[in-house]
Amino acid sequence: MTLFKHEIKMNLKSLLIWSSCVGIFCFGCLLLFESLEGSIEPMADMYSQMGAFSTALGLDRLNISTIEGYYATEIALIFSIGGAMFSAMTGACMVSKEEEGHTSEFLNTLPFGRKQIIIAKYFASVAIITLFQFLCIFWELLGFFIANAMPETDCYVLYHLAQFFMQWEIGSLCFLLSSVCKRKQIGAALGFALLLYAMDFMCRVVPDIENIKYITPYYFSNASDIFTTKALDESMVIICFTCIILSSVSSFLVYIKRDLAA
Amino acid sequence: MNNAIEIKNFTKNYGKHRGVTNLSLSVKEGDIFGFLGPNGAGKSTTIRSMLGMLPIKDGEIRLLGMDVSSKQREILQNIGYMPSETMFYPSMKVKEVIRFAAHARKMDCEKEAKRICRILNVDIEKKIHELSLGNRKKVSIVCAMQHKPKLLIFDEPTSGLDPLMQEAFFDLILDYNKQGTTCFLSSHVLSEVKRYCKNAAIIKDGKLMKTDSVENLTKSNLRNVKLLRNGTHEHFTYTGNMQELLAKLNQMDVEDLLIEEPSLDELFMHYYEKKEDLE
Numbered sequence: 001m002t003l004f005k006h007e008i009k010m011n012l013k014s015l016l017i018w019s020s021c022v023g024i025f026c027f028g029c030l031l032l033f034e035s036l037e038g039s040i041e042p043m044a045d046m047y048s049q050m051g052a053f054s055t056a057l058g059l060d061r062l063n064i065s066t067i068e069g070y071y072a073t074e075i076a077l078i079f080s081i082g083g084a085m086f087s088a089m090t091g092a093c094m095v096s097k098e099e100e101g102h103t104s105e106f107l108n109t110l111p112f113g114r115k116q117i118i119i120a121k122y123f124a125s126v127a128i129i130t131l132f133q134f135l136c137i138f139w140e141l142l143g144f145f146i147a148n149a150m151p152e153t154d155c156y157v158l159y160h161l162a163q164f165f166m167q168w169e170i171g172s173l174c175f176l177l178s179s180v181c182k183r184k185q186i187g188a189a190l191g192f193a194l195l196l197y198a199m200d201f202m203c204r205v206v207p208d209i210e211n212i213k214y215i216t217p218y219y220f221s222n223a224s225d226i227f228t229t230k231a232l233d234e235s236m237v238i239i240c241f242t243c244i245i246l247s248s249v250s251s252f253l254v255y256i257k258r259d260l261a262a
Numbered sequence: 263m264n265n266a267i268e269i270k271n272f273t274k275n276y277g278k279h280r281g282v283t284n285l286s287l288s289v290k291e292g293d294i295f296g297f298l299g300p301n302g303a304g305k306s307t308t309i310r311s312m313l314g315m316l317p318i319k320d321g322e323i324r325l326l327g328m329d330v331s332s333k334q335r336e337i338l339q340n341i342g343y344m345p346s347e348t349m350f351y352p353s354m355k356v357k358e359v360i361r362f363a364a365h366a367r368k369m370d371c372e373k374e375a376k377r378i379c380r381i382l383n384v385d386i387e388k389k390i391h392e393l394s395l396g397n398r399k400k401v402s403i404v405c406a407m408q409h410k411p412k413l414l415i416f417d418e419p420t421s422g423l424d425p426l427m428q429e430a431f432f433d434l435i436l437d438y439n440k441q442g443t444t445c446f447l448s449s450h451v452l453s454e455v456k457r458y459c460k461n462a463a464i465i466k467d468g469k470l471m472k473t474d475s476v477e478n479l480t481k482s483n484l485r486n487v488k489l490l491r492n493g494t495h496e497h498f499t500y501t502g503n504m505q506e507l508l509a510k511l512n513q514m515d516v517e518d519l520l521i522e523e524p525s526l527d528e529l530f531m532h533y534y535e536k537k538e539d540l541e
Contacts, residue, residue, distance in 0.1 A: 002362070002365045003366070005363060010351065010353075074293070098385075101349065101351070101352075102347065102348060102349035103349055103351055104314065105272055105310075105345045105349075106345070106349065106350055106402075106405075108313070108314070108315055109313050109315070109336045109338060109343045109345075109451075110363060110366035110367070111336075111338035111339040111366060111367055112338075112366060113334050113335040113338075114314070114334070114337070115284065116335075157383075257317055258317075259276070259315070259316050259317065260315045260425075
């Protein structure tokens with residue numbers, strides 16, 4: 001618990017900065033909804049007829065002039081990318097920051113043991129991702145309250161649950177990268193998060209590469225799909241959890257056996 | 263008396279690069295043991311393997327009677343370690359680092375930590391990023407000693423410390439040693455090993471050259487020979503049969519002669535270079 005608390009404390013500043021940036025951005029966009037509500041209605045038809053791009057963004061299924069449509073196609077995009085980047089960065093720094101900052105020798109010679117260190121760090125990264133979710137949800141709910149509009153609660157909860165799964169998966173994969181590397185791979189982690197988003201966008205536009213949807217977790221956590229179908233694709237959630245389990249177990253196995261730099 | 267440290271046939275390589283080869287070493291409980299060697303000899307590799315930072319594949323290392331590979335946490339609970347290049351979390355205050363190290367051991371070490379901080383003149387309110395290397399070393403000493411461990415391991419502890427602090431540091435070591443703590447001290451400052459250690463080992467190129475008491479190491483048959491010949495002063499070290507040395511000296515036209523025990527520095531260089539000056 002000492003190490004878990006220590007990790008939360010060490011990441012608190014980054015958590016507050018990122019959740020404030022993403023949350024306030026979402027909040028600001030939600031405040032715009034009230035003023036856009038009337039003027040955006042005539043444009044909704046046009047947005048829904050942009051062919052593949054309308055499909056990719058979900059504008060063919062949802063009406064942007066409604067709070068569900070506005071949230072799922074505009075706000076959720078910011079939250080998805082921001083959340084994925086934050087979880088990627090959190091995972092990628094969690095273990096390797098010790099060796100890069102030369103604190104590994106101090107930490108590993110305290111009586112924690114490698115197993116406890118890697119477990120505490122993993123759960124701290126999951127807790128930080130969870131806190132990020134709640135802080136952003138707080139800003140969004142504040143925005144809904146002020147804008148006097150609220151999307152369907154079931155869909156909203158399901159969307160954030162899916163987003164949490166996605167962020168957990170990306171965080172776990174980047175945590176694996178962090179447990180292998182001796183230096184923080186922030187660039188690679190952020191690139192990875194954006195690449196997965198690009199894969200989601202492309203597989204929705206290009207039918208030939210549709211199977212990529214099984215690789216990118218953005219696909220099953222897409223707000224437009226969730227607000228339309230009101231359900232999650234179970235097979236993709238299973239793939240997501242398989243990735244989480246494999247990456248976290250691999251991180252554990254790699255870390256407890258490898259040479260640690262000072 | 264039991265061994266506080268026992269290393270048997272330990273080998274560690276980094277890929278194709280040499281680390282330590284077939285090292286065997288034991289340190290008795292209550293000893294102050296010096297581990298001598300030049301940079302890159304394998305001192306830090308040995309120490310970091312003792313602490314579990316480098317997994318042991320060949321050989322066996324036991325600290326305080328426990329196997330390092332299987333009882334790492336129990337061992338770390340009872341030892342204090344000070345690395346050569348001390349680094350802590352830059353955003354933390356000194357007191358937070360000291361408290362974190364104590365909490366890691368689930369111990370209340372406040373009283374002892376305050377005592378050591380007072381002796382070493384540590385400002386606990388400062389942030390780590392504000393500290394010099396010497397001051398970080400002092401924090402490291404507090405973290406290593408505050409829980410009164412059974413075994414203290416120091417990797418080149420005095421680098422960065424001013425002479426007054428070095429003196430205070432060794433006084434602390436002697437104080438703990440009197441209470442039964444074993445000290446393992448890696449260094450290339452031979453004078454401090456000679457002054458404070460009871461026994462020592464010399465390592466070179468990853469291989470153990472010699473282990474003995476500091477007294478016996480000094481009393482080896484290595485001799486400093488200083489002579490005056492044809493008005494010129496000559497100086498060399500000699501290892502071997504004294505009769506042969508005397509016979510060789512007899513053949514020279516020696517005007518004045520002094521044969522003395524070597525200093526520990528010369529002894530170290532002797533083992534380090536393994537060079538015979540007089541054939």
